Amino acid sequence: MDVLFLFRIREHHEEMLEKEFPGVHFLFDRKTDDPAIETSEIIVTYGVDIDENVLDRAKNLKWIMVASAGVEQMPLGRIAEMDIPVTNVRGIHKTPMAETMLAHILAYKKKLRDVYDQQERSEWKQKIRGTELLDSKALILGPGAIGGEVGRLLQAFGVRTFGCNRSGRPAEYMDEMVSFDGLLEALPEMDTVISVLPSTPETKGLLGRDHFAAMKDTALFLNFGRGDLYEEKVLIEALENGRPAAAVLDVFETEPLPADNPLWKMENVTVSPHISSHSGKYIDRSLEIFMPNLRAYLEGxxxxxxNRVDPERGY
Known part of the structure:
Protein backbone atom coordinates (compact mmCIF):
# COMPACT_ATOMS: atom_id res chain seq x y z
CA MET A 1 0.00 0.00 0.00
CA ASP A 2 1.35 3.42 -1.02
CA VAL A 3 1.13 6.46 1.25
CA LEU A 4 2.11 9.63 -0.59
CA PHE A 5 3.41 12.71 1.29
CA LEU A 6 3.07 15.93 -0.73
CA PHE A 7 5.48 17.81 1.53
CA ARG A 8 8.84 17.31 3.17
CA ILE A 9 9.29 15.91 6.66
CA ARG A 10 12.55 15.37 8.51
CA GLU A 11 14.58 12.23 8.13
CA HIS A 12 13.91 11.04 11.68
CA HIS A 13 10.16 11.38 11.05
CA GLU A 14 10.51 9.24 7.91
CA GLU A 15 12.46 6.60 9.83
CA MET A 16 9.88 6.58 12.61
CA LEU A 17 7.00 5.97 10.19
CA GLU A 18 8.85 3.23 8.33
CA LYS A 19 9.72 1.51 11.60
CA GLU A 20 6.18 1.74 13.00
CA PHE A 21 4.52 0.61 9.75
CA PRO A 22 6.89 -1.84 8.02
CA GLY A 23 4.17 -3.07 5.67
CA VAL A 24 3.43 0.37 4.28
CA HIS A 25 5.28 1.91 1.32
CA PHE A 26 5.83 5.60 2.10
CA LEU A 27 6.71 8.07 -0.65
CA PHE A 28 8.00 11.27 0.90
CA ASP A 29 8.35 14.82 -0.47
CA ARG A 30 6.54 14.22 -3.76
CA LYS A 31 4.62 16.63 -5.98
CA THR A 32 1.17 16.38 -7.51
CA ASP A 33 2.66 15.56 -10.93
CA ASP A 34 4.20 12.38 -9.50
CA PRO A 35 2.83 9.21 -11.20
CA ALA A 36 2.37 7.74 -7.70
CA ILE A 37 -0.75 9.92 -7.38
CA GLU A 38 -2.51 7.31 -9.52
CA THR A 39 -1.64 4.36 -7.26
CA SER A 40 -1.51 5.82 -3.77
CA GLU A 41 -4.22 4.76 -1.35
CA ILE A 42 -3.52 7.59 1.12
CA ILE A 43 -2.38 11.14 0.37
CA VAL A 44 -0.90 13.30 3.12
CA THR A 45 -1.05 16.99 2.19
CA TYR A 46 -1.41 20.52 3.49
CA GLY A 47 -4.57 20.68 1.36
CA VAL A 48 -3.78 23.56 -0.97
CA ASP A 49 -2.39 21.28 -3.69
CA ILE A 50 -5.46 19.03 -3.92
CA ASP A 51 -7.69 20.05 -6.81
CA GLU A 52 -10.15 18.24 -9.07
CA ASN A 53 -7.38 17.34 -11.51
CA VAL A 54 -5.51 15.51 -8.75
CA LEU A 55 -8.69 13.74 -7.70
CA ASP A 56 -9.34 12.66 -11.29
CA ARG A 57 -5.91 11.01 -11.43
CA ALA A 58 -6.04 9.48 -7.95
CA LYS A 59 -7.81 6.29 -9.03
CA ASN A 60 -6.87 4.32 -5.90
CA LEU A 61 -7.41 7.07 -3.32
CA LYS A 62 -9.16 5.95 -0.13
CA TRP A 63 -8.20 8.63 2.43
CA ILE A 64 -6.86 12.21 2.47
CA MET A 65 -4.90 13.26 5.54
CA VAL A 66 -4.62 17.08 5.73
CA ALA A 67 -1.77 18.35 7.90
CA SER A 68 -3.65 21.58 8.49
CA ALA A 69 -6.85 22.60 10.26
CA GLY A 70 -8.34 24.55 7.35
CA VAL A 71 -9.69 22.65 4.35
CA GLU A 72 -11.63 25.43 2.63
CA GLN A 73 -9.31 25.52 -0.40
CA MET A 74 -10.00 21.88 -1.23
CA PRO A 75 -12.76 20.76 -3.67
CA LEU A 76 -14.94 19.49 -0.83
CA GLY A 77 -18.02 18.99 -2.98
CA ARG A 78 -16.16 16.64 -5.31
CA ILE A 79 -14.54 14.84 -2.37
CA ALA A 80 -18.00 14.29 -0.86
CA GLU A 81 -19.25 12.88 -4.19
CA MET A 82 -16.32 10.47 -4.26
CA ASP A 83 -17.02 9.53 -0.63
CA ILE A 84 -13.35 9.89 0.33
CA PRO A 85 -12.72 10.29 4.08
CA VAL A 86 -10.78 13.42 5.03
CA THR A 87 -9.06 13.96 8.36
CA ASN A 88 -7.16 17.00 9.55
CA VAL A 89 -4.97 18.04 12.47
CA ARG A 90 -7.55 20.12 14.28
CA GLY A 91 -6.26 21.02 17.73
CA ILE A 92 -2.50 20.94 17.17
CA HIS A 93 -2.36 24.71 16.70
CA LYS A 94 -3.81 25.51 20.09
CA THR A 95 -0.55 25.95 22.03
CA PRO A 96 1.44 28.17 19.61
CA MET A 97 -1.62 30.19 18.56
CA ALA A 98 -2.92 30.75 22.09
CA GLU A 99 0.54 31.79 23.30
CA THR A 100 0.88 34.20 20.36
CA MET A 101 -2.52 35.77 20.97
CA LEU A 102 -1.78 36.19 24.67
CA ALA A 103 1.55 37.83 23.82
CA HIS A 104 -0.17 40.36 21.54
CA ILE A 105 -2.88 41.08 24.11
CA LEU A 106 -0.34 41.70 26.85
CA ALA A 107 1.79 43.82 24.53
CA TYR A 108 -1.25 46.01 23.81
CA LYS A 109 -2.34 46.26 27.42
CA LYS A 110 1.16 47.04 28.69
CA LYS A 111 1.99 49.49 25.87
CA LEU A 112 5.09 47.55 24.89
CA ARG A 113 5.21 49.17 21.45
CA ASP A 114 5.66 52.53 23.18
CA VAL A 115 8.40 51.06 25.37
CA TYR A 116 10.26 49.73 22.33
CA ASP A 117 9.85 53.02 20.45
CA GLN A 118 11.29 54.96 23.39
CA GLN A 119 14.27 52.63 23.53
CA GLU A 120 14.95 53.26 19.83
CA ARG A 121 15.10 56.98 20.64
CA SER A 122 17.11 56.45 23.87
CA GLU A 123 14.34 58.24 25.79
CA TRP A 124 13.72 57.80 29.51
CA LYS A 125 10.08 58.65 30.11
CA GLN A 126 7.80 57.14 32.71
CA LYS A 127 4.50 58.45 31.41
CA ILE A 128 3.59 55.19 29.68
CA ARG A 129 0.39 53.95 31.31
CA GLY A 130 -0.55 50.36 30.65
CA THR A 131 -3.70 48.63 31.82
CA GLU A 132 -4.43 45.28 33.44
CA LEU A 133 -6.17 42.19 32.16
CA LEU A 134 -7.64 41.49 35.59
CA ASP A 135 -11.45 41.88 35.65
CA SER A 136 -11.66 42.58 31.92
CA LYS A 137 -13.94 40.71 29.51
CA ALA A 138 -12.95 38.79 26.40
CA LEU A 139 -15.24 37.43 23.68
CA ILE A 140 -13.91 34.43 21.77
CA LEU A 141 -15.54 33.68 18.43
CA GLY A 142 -15.04 29.96 17.89
CA PRO A 143 -14.34 28.48 21.34
CA GLY A 144 -13.05 25.13 20.08
CA ALA A 145 -9.59 23.71 20.74
CA ILE A 146 -7.73 26.95 20.00
CA GLY A 147 -10.36 29.28 21.45
CA GLY A 148 -10.62 27.12 24.55
CA GLU A 149 -6.87 27.24 25.12
CA VAL A 150 -6.70 31.03 24.84
CA GLY A 151 -9.73 31.16 27.15
CA ARG A 152 -7.88 29.04 29.70
CA LEU A 153 -4.85 31.32 29.61
CA LEU A 154 -6.96 34.46 29.88
CA GLN A 155 -8.87 33.06 32.85
CA ALA A 156 -5.52 32.61 34.61
CA PHE A 157 -5.12 36.41 34.33
CA GLY A 158 -8.53 37.02 35.86
CA VAL A 159 -10.35 37.67 32.58
CA ARG A 160 -14.04 36.77 32.29
CA THR A 161 -14.40 34.78 29.08
CA PHE A 162 -17.41 34.73 26.76
CA GLY A 163 -17.60 32.15 24.01
CA CYS A 164 -19.57 32.68 20.83
CA ASN A 165 -20.63 29.91 18.47
CA ARG A 166 -23.55 29.19 16.16
CA SER A 167 -25.87 27.78 18.80
CA GLY A 168 -24.53 29.22 22.05
CA ARG A 169 -23.86 25.70 23.35
CA PRO A 170 -21.44 25.45 26.31
CA ALA A 171 -17.71 25.31 25.63
CA GLU A 172 -14.73 24.58 27.84
CA TYR A 173 -13.03 27.52 29.61
CA MET A 174 -15.89 29.90 28.81
CA ASP A 175 -17.64 31.60 31.72
CA GLU A 176 -20.64 32.48 29.56
CA MET A 177 -21.84 31.68 26.06
CA VAL A 178 -23.66 33.60 23.35
CA SER A 179 -24.88 32.51 19.94
CA PHE A 180 -24.14 34.21 16.62
CA ASP A 181 -27.59 35.78 16.91
CA GLY A 182 -26.63 37.37 20.26
CA LEU A 183 -23.24 38.65 19.12
CA LEU A 184 -24.24 42.25 18.43
CA GLU A 185 -25.75 42.60 21.90
CA ALA A 186 -22.65 41.18 23.63
CA LEU A 187 -19.96 43.24 21.87
CA PRO A 188 -20.37 46.57 23.73
CA GLU A 189 -19.25 44.92 27.00
CA MET A 190 -16.06 43.38 25.65
CA ASP A 191 -12.52 44.66 26.20
CA THR A 192 -10.99 42.07 23.87
CA VAL A 193 -12.63 40.39 20.87
CA ILE A 194 -10.87 37.35 19.39
CA SER A 195 -11.85 35.33 16.33
CA VAL A 196 -10.48 31.88 15.60
CA LEU A 197 -13.42 30.89 13.41
CA PRO A 198 -12.86 28.68 10.36
CA SER A 199 -14.08 29.68 6.93
CA THR A 200 -17.56 28.23 6.39
CA PRO A 201 -20.72 29.48 4.65
CA GLU A 202 -22.00 30.59 8.07
CA THR A 203 -18.89 32.55 9.07
CA LYS A 204 -18.09 34.34 5.81
CA GLY A 205 -19.00 38.00 6.30
CA LEU A 206 -20.25 37.34 9.82
CA LEU A 207 -18.92 40.68 11.09
CA GLY A 208 -20.26 43.85 9.50
CA ARG A 209 -20.21 47.58 10.16
CA ASP A 210 -22.74 47.27 12.98
CA HIS A 211 -20.56 44.78 14.83
CA PHE A 212 -17.43 46.92 14.72
CA ALA A 213 -19.42 50.04 15.62
CA ALA A 214 -20.73 48.21 18.70
CA MET A 215 -17.24 47.59 20.05
CA LYS A 216 -15.69 49.78 22.76
CA ASP A 217 -13.40 52.60 21.68
CA THR A 218 -10.77 50.92 23.89
CA ALA A 219 -11.31 47.37 22.60
CA LEU A 220 -8.62 45.23 20.99
CA PHE A 221 -9.74 43.05 18.08
CA LEU A 222 -7.77 39.99 17.01
CA ASN A 223 -8.44 37.83 13.95
CA PHE A 224 -6.53 34.55 13.94
CA GLY A 225 -9.17 32.52 12.10
CA ARG A 226 -9.84 33.40 8.46
CA GLY A 227 -9.71 36.62 6.48
CA ASP A 228 -13.21 36.32 5.02
CA LEU A 229 -14.88 36.95 8.39
CA TYR A 230 -15.54 40.53 7.19
CA GLU A 231 -14.83 42.80 4.28
CA GLU A 232 -11.37 44.24 4.86
CA LYS A 233 -12.46 47.72 3.81
CA VAL A 234 -15.13 47.61 6.53
CA LEU A 235 -12.52 46.81 9.20
CA ILE A 236 -10.22 49.57 7.94
CA GLU A 237 -13.08 52.07 8.10
CA ALA A 238 -13.95 50.91 11.62
CA LEU A 239 -10.35 51.30 12.82
CA GLU A 240 -10.17 54.77 11.31
CA ASN A 241 -13.35 55.62 13.25
CA GLY A 242 -11.84 54.34 16.51
CA ARG A 243 -14.00 51.26 17.11
CA PRO A 244 -12.19 49.02 17.85
CA ALA A 245 -9.21 50.92 19.17
CA ALA A 246 -6.68 48.53 17.65
CA ALA A 247 -6.38 45.24 15.80
CA VAL A 248 -3.94 42.35 15.56
CA LEU A 249 -4.42 40.45 12.30
CA ASP A 250 -2.84 37.13 11.39
CA VAL A 251 -5.14 36.40 8.42
CA PHE A 252 -6.30 38.50 5.48
CA GLU A 253 -8.63 38.51 2.49
CA THR A 254 -5.60 38.28 0.17
CA GLU A 255 -2.41 36.56 1.24
CA PRO A 256 0.36 37.60 1.03
CA LEU A 257 -1.01 40.98 2.06
CA PRO A 258 -0.36 43.37 -0.88
CA ALA A 259 2.32 45.99 -0.18
CA ASP A 260 -0.12 48.80 -0.96
CA ASN A 261 -2.75 47.60 1.53
CA PRO A 262 -3.53 50.38 4.06
CA LEU A 263 -3.27 47.96 6.99
CA TRP A 264 0.53 47.98 6.72
CA LYS A 265 0.72 51.69 7.57
CA MET A 266 -1.97 51.97 10.24
CA GLU A 267 -0.51 52.74 13.67
CA ASN A 268 -3.29 50.89 15.48
CA VAL A 269 -2.80 47.67 13.50
CA THR A 270 -0.31 44.83 13.96
CA VAL A 271 0.17 42.78 10.79
CA SER A 272 1.23 39.21 11.49
CA PRO A 273 1.94 37.28 8.25
CA HIS A 274 -0.14 34.19 9.09
CA ILE A 275 2.54 32.77 11.37
CA SER A 276 0.73 32.30 14.68
CA SER A 277 0.55 28.52 14.27
CA HIS A 278 4.24 28.13 13.43
CA SER A 279 6.11 25.91 15.82
CA GLY A 280 9.08 23.57 15.75
CA LYS A 281 6.71 20.88 17.01
CA TYR A 282 4.21 21.15 14.13
CA ILE A 283 5.13 17.93 12.31
CA ASP A 284 5.54 16.01 15.56
CA ARG A 285 2.00 16.94 16.59
CA SER A 286 0.63 16.19 13.12
CA LEU A 287 2.11 12.71 13.20
CA GLU A 288 0.70 12.15 16.69
CA ILE A 289 -2.73 12.39 15.04
CA PHE A 290 -1.84 10.66 11.77
CA MET A 291 -0.20 7.54 13.22
CA PRO A 292 -3.13 6.34 15.39
CA ASN A 293 -5.46 7.04 12.48
CA LEU A 294 -3.23 5.03 10.15
CA ARG A 295 -3.31 2.11 12.59
CA ALA A 296 -7.11 2.31 12.71
CA TYR A 297 -7.25 2.43 8.91
CA LEU A 298 -4.99 -0.60 8.53
CA GLU A 299 -7.15 -2.50 11.02
CA GLY A 300 -10.26 -1.80 8.98
CA ASN A 307 -10.58 14.52 13.32
CA ARG A 308 -12.90 13.46 10.51
CA VAL A 309 -13.93 16.45 8.38
CA ASP A 310 -17.51 16.93 7.25
CA PRO A 311 -17.14 18.16 3.64
CA GLU A 312 -20.57 19.79 3.69
CA ARG A 313 -19.79 21.89 6.78
CA GLY A 314 -16.17 22.48 5.85
CA TYR A 315 -14.74 21.47 9.22
Whole structure:
Protein backbone atom coordinates (compact mmCIF):
# COMPACT_ATOMS: atom_id res chain seq x y z
CA MET A 1 0.00 0.00 0.00
CA ASP A 2 1.35 3.42 -1.02
CA VAL A 3 1.13 6.46 1.25
CA LEU A 4 2.11 9.63 -0.59
CA PHE A 5 3.41 12.71 1.29
CA LEU A 6 3.07 15.93 -0.73
CA PHE A 7 5.48 17.81 1.53
CA ARG A 8 8.84 17.31 3.17
CA ILE A 9 9.29 15.91 6.66
CA ARG A 10 12.55 15.37 8.51
CA GLU A 11 14.58 12.23 8.13
CA HIS A 12 13.91 11.04 11.68
CA HIS A 13 10.16 11.38 11.05
CA GLU A 14 10.51 9.24 7.91
CA GLU A 15 12.46 6.60 9.83
CA MET A 16 9.88 6.58 12.61
CA LEU A 17 7.00 5.97 10.19
CA GLU A 18 8.85 3.23 8.33
CA LYS A 19 9.72 1.51 11.60
CA GLU A 20 6.18 1.74 13.00
CA PHE A 21 4.52 0.61 9.75
CA PRO A 22 6.89 -1.84 8.02
CA GLY A 23 4.17 -3.07 5.67
CA VAL A 24 3.43 0.37 4.28
CA HIS A 25 5.28 1.91 1.32
CA PHE A 26 5.83 5.60 2.10
CA LEU A 27 6.71 8.07 -0.65
CA PHE A 28 8.00 11.27 0.90
CA ASP A 29 8.35 14.82 -0.47
CA ARG A 30 6.54 14.22 -3.76
CA LYS A 31 4.62 16.63 -5.98
CA THR A 32 1.17 16.38 -7.51
CA ASP A 33 2.66 15.56 -10.93
CA ASP A 34 4.20 12.38 -9.50
CA PRO A 35 2.83 9.21 -11.20
CA ALA A 36 2.37 7.74 -7.70
CA ILE A 37 -0.75 9.92 -7.38
CA GLU A 38 -2.51 7.31 -9.52
CA THR A 39 -1.64 4.36 -7.26
CA SER A 40 -1.51 5.82 -3.77
CA GLU A 41 -4.22 4.76 -1.35
CA ILE A 42 -3.52 7.59 1.12
CA ILE A 43 -2.38 11.14 0.37
CA VAL A 44 -0.90 13.30 3.12
CA THR A 45 -1.05 16.99 2.19
CA TYR A 46 -1.41 20.52 3.49
CA GLY A 47 -4.57 20.68 1.36
CA VAL A 48 -3.78 23.56 -0.97
CA ASP A 49 -2.39 21.28 -3.69
CA ILE A 50 -5.46 19.03 -3.92
CA ASP A 51 -7.69 20.05 -6.81
CA GLU A 52 -10.15 18.24 -9.07
CA ASN A 53 -7.38 17.34 -11.51
CA VAL A 54 -5.51 15.51 -8.75
CA LEU A 55 -8.69 13.74 -7.70
CA ASP A 56 -9.34 12.66 -11.29
CA ARG A 57 -5.91 11.01 -11.43
CA ALA A 58 -6.04 9.48 -7.95
CA LYS A 59 -7.81 6.29 -9.03
CA ASN A 60 -6.87 4.32 -5.90
CA LEU A 61 -7.41 7.07 -3.32
CA LYS A 62 -9.16 5.95 -0.13
CA TRP A 63 -8.20 8.63 2.43
CA ILE A 64 -6.86 12.21 2.47
CA MET A 65 -4.90 13.26 5.54
CA VAL A 66 -4.62 17.08 5.73
CA ALA A 67 -1.77 18.35 7.90
CA SER A 68 -3.65 21.58 8.49
CA ALA A 69 -6.85 22.60 10.26
CA GLY A 70 -8.34 24.55 7.35
CA VAL A 71 -9.69 22.65 4.35
CA GLU A 72 -11.63 25.43 2.63
CA GLN A 73 -9.31 25.52 -0.40
CA MET A 74 -10.00 21.88 -1.23
CA PRO A 75 -12.76 20.76 -3.67
CA LEU A 76 -14.94 19.49 -0.83
CA GLY A 77 -18.02 18.99 -2.98
CA ARG A 78 -16.16 16.64 -5.31
CA ILE A 79 -14.54 14.84 -2.37
CA ALA A 80 -18.00 14.29 -0.86
CA GLU A 81 -19.25 12.88 -4.19
CA MET A 82 -16.32 10.47 -4.26
CA ASP A 83 -17.02 9.53 -0.63
CA ILE A 84 -13.35 9.89 0.33
CA PRO A 85 -12.72 10.29 4.08
CA VAL A 86 -10.78 13.42 5.03
CA THR A 87 -9.06 13.96 8.36
CA ASN A 88 -7.16 17.00 9.55
CA VAL A 89 -4.97 18.04 12.47
CA ARG A 90 -7.55 20.12 14.28
CA GLY A 91 -6.26 21.02 17.73
CA ILE A 92 -2.50 20.94 17.17
CA HIS A 93 -2.36 24.71 16.70
CA LYS A 94 -3.81 25.51 20.09
CA THR A 95 -0.55 25.95 22.03
CA PRO A 96 1.44 28.17 19.61
CA MET A 97 -1.62 30.19 18.56
CA ALA A 98 -2.92 30.75 22.09
CA GLU A 99 0.54 31.79 23.30
CA THR A 100 0.88 34.20 20.36
CA MET A 101 -2.52 35.77 20.97
CA LEU A 102 -1.78 36.19 24.67
CA ALA A 103 1.55 37.83 23.82
CA HIS A 104 -0.17 40.36 21.54
CA ILE A 105 -2.88 41.08 24.11
CA LEU A 106 -0.34 41.70 26.85
CA ALA A 107 1.79 43.82 24.53
CA TYR A 108 -1.25 46.01 23.81
CA LYS A 109 -2.34 46.26 27.42
CA LYS A 110 1.16 47.04 28.69
CA LYS A 111 1.99 49.49 25.87
CA LEU A 112 5.09 47.55 24.89
CA ARG A 113 5.21 49.17 21.45
CA ASP A 114 5.66 52.53 23.18
CA VAL A 115 8.40 51.06 25.37
CA TYR A 116 10.26 49.73 22.33
CA ASP A 117 9.85 53.02 20.45
CA GLN A 118 11.29 54.96 23.39
CA GLN A 119 14.27 52.63 23.53
CA GLU A 120 14.95 53.26 19.83
CA ARG A 121 15.10 56.98 20.64
CA SER A 122 17.11 56.45 23.87
CA GLU A 123 14.34 58.24 25.79
CA TRP A 124 13.72 57.80 29.51
CA LYS A 125 10.08 58.65 30.11
CA GLN A 126 7.80 57.14 32.71
CA LYS A 127 4.50 58.45 31.41
CA ILE A 128 3.59 55.19 29.68
CA ARG A 129 0.39 53.95 31.31
CA GLY A 130 -0.55 50.36 30.65
CA THR A 131 -3.70 48.63 31.82
CA GLU A 132 -4.43 45.28 33.44
CA LEU A 133 -6.17 42.19 32.16
CA LEU A 134 -7.64 41.49 35.59
CA ASP A 135 -11.45 41.88 35.65
CA SER A 136 -11.66 42.58 31.92
CA LYS A 137 -13.94 40.71 29.51
CA ALA A 138 -12.95 38.79 26.40
CA LEU A 139 -15.24 37.43 23.68
CA ILE A 140 -13.91 34.43 21.77
CA LEU A 141 -15.54 33.68 18.43
CA GLY A 142 -15.04 29.96 17.89
CA PRO A 143 -14.34 28.48 21.34
CA GLY A 144 -13.05 25.13 20.08
CA ALA A 145 -9.59 23.71 20.74
CA ILE A 146 -7.73 26.95 20.00
CA GLY A 147 -10.36 29.28 21.45
CA GLY A 148 -10.62 27.12 24.55
CA GLU A 149 -6.87 27.24 25.12
CA VAL A 150 -6.70 31.03 24.84
CA GLY A 151 -9.73 31.16 27.15
CA ARG A 152 -7.88 29.04 29.70
CA LEU A 153 -4.85 31.32 29.61
CA LEU A 154 -6.96 34.46 29.88
CA GLN A 155 -8.87 33.06 32.85
CA ALA A 156 -5.52 32.61 34.61
CA PHE A 157 -5.12 36.41 34.33
CA GLY A 158 -8.53 37.02 35.86
CA VAL A 159 -10.35 37.67 32.58
CA ARG A 160 -14.04 36.77 32.29
CA THR A 161 -14.40 34.78 29.08
CA PHE A 162 -17.41 34.73 26.76
CA GLY A 163 -17.60 32.15 24.01
CA CYS A 164 -19.57 32.68 20.83
CA ASN A 165 -20.63 29.91 18.47
CA ARG A 166 -23.55 29.19 16.16
CA SER A 167 -25.87 27.78 18.80
CA GLY A 168 -24.53 29.22 22.05
CA ARG A 169 -23.86 25.70 23.35
CA PRO A 170 -21.44 25.45 26.31
CA ALA A 171 -17.71 25.31 25.63
CA GLU A 172 -14.73 24.58 27.84
CA TYR A 173 -13.03 27.52 29.61
CA MET A 174 -15.89 29.90 28.81
CA ASP A 175 -17.64 31.60 31.72
CA GLU A 176 -20.64 32.48 29.56
CA MET A 177 -21.84 31.68 26.06
CA VAL A 178 -23.66 33.60 23.35
CA SER A 179 -24.88 32.51 19.94
CA PHE A 180 -24.14 34.21 16.62
CA ASP A 181 -27.59 35.78 16.91
CA GLY A 182 -26.63 37.37 20.26
CA LEU A 183 -23.24 38.65 19.12
CA LEU A 184 -24.24 42.25 18.43
CA GLU A 185 -25.75 42.60 21.90
CA ALA A 186 -22.65 41.18 23.63
CA LEU A 187 -19.96 43.24 21.87
CA PRO A 188 -20.37 46.57 23.73
CA GLU A 189 -19.25 44.92 27.00
CA MET A 190 -16.06 43.38 25.65
CA ASP A 191 -12.52 44.66 26.20
CA THR A 192 -10.99 42.07 23.87
CA VAL A 193 -12.63 40.39 20.87
CA ILE A 194 -10.87 37.35 19.39
CA SER A 195 -11.85 35.33 16.33
CA VAL A 196 -10.48 31.88 15.60
CA LEU A 197 -13.42 30.89 13.41
CA PRO A 198 -12.86 28.68 10.36
CA SER A 199 -14.08 29.68 6.93
CA THR A 200 -17.56 28.23 6.39
CA PRO A 201 -20.72 29.48 4.65
CA GLU A 202 -22.00 30.59 8.07
CA THR A 203 -18.89 32.55 9.07
CA LYS A 204 -18.09 34.34 5.81
CA GLY A 205 -19.00 38.00 6.30
CA LEU A 206 -20.25 37.34 9.82
CA LEU A 207 -18.92 40.68 11.09
CA GLY A 208 -20.26 43.85 9.50
CA ARG A 209 -20.21 47.58 10.16
CA ASP A 210 -22.74 47.27 12.98
CA HIS A 211 -20.56 44.78 14.83
CA PHE A 212 -17.43 46.92 14.72
CA ALA A 213 -19.42 50.04 15.62
CA ALA A 214 -20.73 48.21 18.70
CA MET A 215 -17.24 47.59 20.05
CA LYS A 216 -15.69 49.78 22.76
CA ASP A 217 -13.40 52.60 21.68
CA THR A 218 -10.77 50.92 23.89
CA ALA A 219 -11.31 47.37 22.60
CA LEU A 220 -8.62 45.23 20.99
CA PHE A 221 -9.74 43.05 18.08
CA LEU A 222 -7.77 39.99 17.01
CA ASN A 223 -8.44 37.83 13.95
CA PHE A 224 -6.53 34.55 13.94
CA GLY A 225 -9.17 32.52 12.10
CA ARG A 226 -9.84 33.40 8.46
CA GLY A 227 -9.71 36.62 6.48
CA ASP A 228 -13.21 36.32 5.02
CA LEU A 229 -14.88 36.95 8.39
CA TYR A 230 -15.54 40.53 7.19
CA GLU A 231 -14.83 42.80 4.28
CA GLU A 232 -11.37 44.24 4.86
CA LYS A 233 -12.46 47.72 3.81
CA VAL A 234 -15.13 47.61 6.53
CA LEU A 235 -12.52 46.81 9.20
CA ILE A 236 -10.22 49.57 7.94
CA GLU A 237 -13.08 52.07 8.10
CA ALA A 238 -13.95 50.91 11.62
CA LEU A 239 -10.35 51.30 12.82
CA GLU A 240 -10.17 54.77 11.31
CA ASN A 241 -13.35 55.62 13.25
CA GLY A 242 -11.84 54.34 16.51
CA ARG A 243 -14.00 51.26 17.11
CA PRO A 244 -12.19 49.02 17.85
CA ALA A 245 -9.21 50.92 19.17
CA ALA A 246 -6.68 48.53 17.65
CA ALA A 247 -6.38 45.24 15.80
CA VAL A 248 -3.94 42.35 15.56
CA LEU A 249 -4.42 40.45 12.30
CA ASP A 250 -2.84 37.13 11.39
CA VAL A 251 -5.14 36.40 8.42
CA PHE A 252 -6.30 38.50 5.48
CA GLU A 253 -8.63 38.51 2.49
CA THR A 254 -5.60 38.28 0.17
CA GLU A 255 -2.41 36.56 1.24
CA PRO A 256 0.36 37.60 1.03
CA LEU A 257 -1.01 40.98 2.06
CA PRO A 258 -0.36 43.37 -0.88
CA ALA A 259 2.32 45.99 -0.18
CA ASP A 260 -0.12 48.80 -0.96
CA ASN A 261 -2.75 47.60 1.53
CA PRO A 262 -3.53 50.38 4.06
CA LEU A 263 -3.27 47.96 6.99
CA TRP A 264 0.53 47.98 6.72
CA LYS A 265 0.72 51.69 7.57
CA MET A 266 -1.97 51.97 10.24
CA GLU A 267 -0.51 52.74 13.67
CA ASN A 268 -3.29 50.89 15.48
CA VAL A 269 -2.80 47.67 13.50
CA THR A 270 -0.31 44.83 13.96
CA VAL A 271 0.17 42.78 10.79
CA SER A 272 1.23 39.21 11.49
CA PRO A 273 1.94 37.28 8.25
CA HIS A 274 -0.14 34.19 9.09
CA ILE A 275 2.54 32.77 11.37
CA SER A 276 0.73 32.30 14.68
CA SER A 277 0.55 28.52 14.27
CA HIS A 278 4.24 28.13 13.43
CA SER A 279 6.11 25.91 15.82
CA GLY A 280 9.08 23.57 15.75
CA LYS A 281 6.71 20.88 17.01
CA TYR A 282 4.21 21.15 14.13
CA ILE A 283 5.13 17.93 12.31
CA ASP A 284 5.54 16.01 15.56
CA ARG A 285 2.00 16.94 16.59
CA SER A 286 0.63 16.19 13.12
CA LEU A 287 2.11 12.71 13.20
CA GLU A 288 0.70 12.15 16.69
CA ILE A 289 -2.73 12.39 15.04
CA PHE A 290 -1.84 10.66 11.77
CA MET A 291 -0.20 7.54 13.22
CA PRO A 292 -3.13 6.34 15.39
CA ASN A 293 -5.46 7.04 12.48
CA LEU A 294 -3.23 5.03 10.15
CA ARG A 295 -3.31 2.11 12.59
CA ALA A 296 -7.11 2.31 12.71
CA TYR A 297 -7.25 2.43 8.91
CA LEU A 298 -4.99 -0.60 8.53
CA GLU A 299 -7.15 -2.50 11.02
CA GLY A 300 -10.26 -1.80 8.98
CA UNK A 301 -11.56 0.76 11.45
CA UNK A 302 -11.55 3.87 9.27
CA UNK A 303 -14.84 4.92 10.84
CA UNK A 304 -12.98 5.33 14.15
CA UNK A 305 -10.33 7.75 12.84
CA UNK A 306 -10.13 11.03 14.76
CA ASN A 307 -10.58 14.52 13.32
CA ARG A 308 -12.90 13.46 10.51
CA VAL A 309 -13.93 16.45 8.38
CA ASP A 310 -17.51 16.93 7.25
CA PRO A 311 -17.14 18.16 3.64
CA GLU A 312 -20.57 19.79 3.69
CA ARG A 313 -19.79 21.89 6.78
CA GLY A 314 -16.17 22.48 5.85
CA TYR A 315 -14.74 21.47 9.22
Missing amino acids: KADQME
